[in-house]
Amino acid sequence: MKLKLRINLQDGQGDRFMYTNLFVLAEWERTESRKLSDGRGVGVSDLACWAHALCKIAGDPVSATWQDWLKQHPDVDIEAIDETNPNPTDRATSATS
Numbered sequence: 342m343k344l345k346l347r348i349n350l351q352d353g354q355g356d357r358f359m360y361t362n363l364f365v366l367a368e369w370e371r372t373e374s375r376k377l378s379d380g381r382g383v384g385v386s387d388l389a390c391w392a393h394a395l396c397k398i399a400g401d402p403v404s405a406t407w408q409d410w411l412k413q414h415p416d417v418d419i420e421a422i423d424e425t426n427p428n429p430t431d432r433a434t435s436a437t438s
Contacts, residue, residue, distance in 0.1 A: 346419060385419075
């Protein structure tokens with residue numbers, strides 16, 4: 342699963358667009374004792390955890406935990422942007438049409 346996140350720390354730097362990757366999701370599963378397949382949906386804390394991990398990978402100064410990072414940025418704006426193609430296949434003629 343690869344999600345595009347729009348992250349704005351409200352620090353005057355504007356929006357940043359970052360993509361989740363397998364490492365970020367695996368860390369989320371490990372630290373939060375969650376699985377993508379658990380069917381519980383994605384909440385604000387999940388987005389914050391992913392954003393924290395992505396900022397850390399990018400070399401930003403971050404706290405040791407996403408909870409502390411969120412306390413330092415209580416007004417952060419994080420949005421998951423769905424880039425799923427609603428029509429993943431092109432129309433094609435078939436033997437019957």
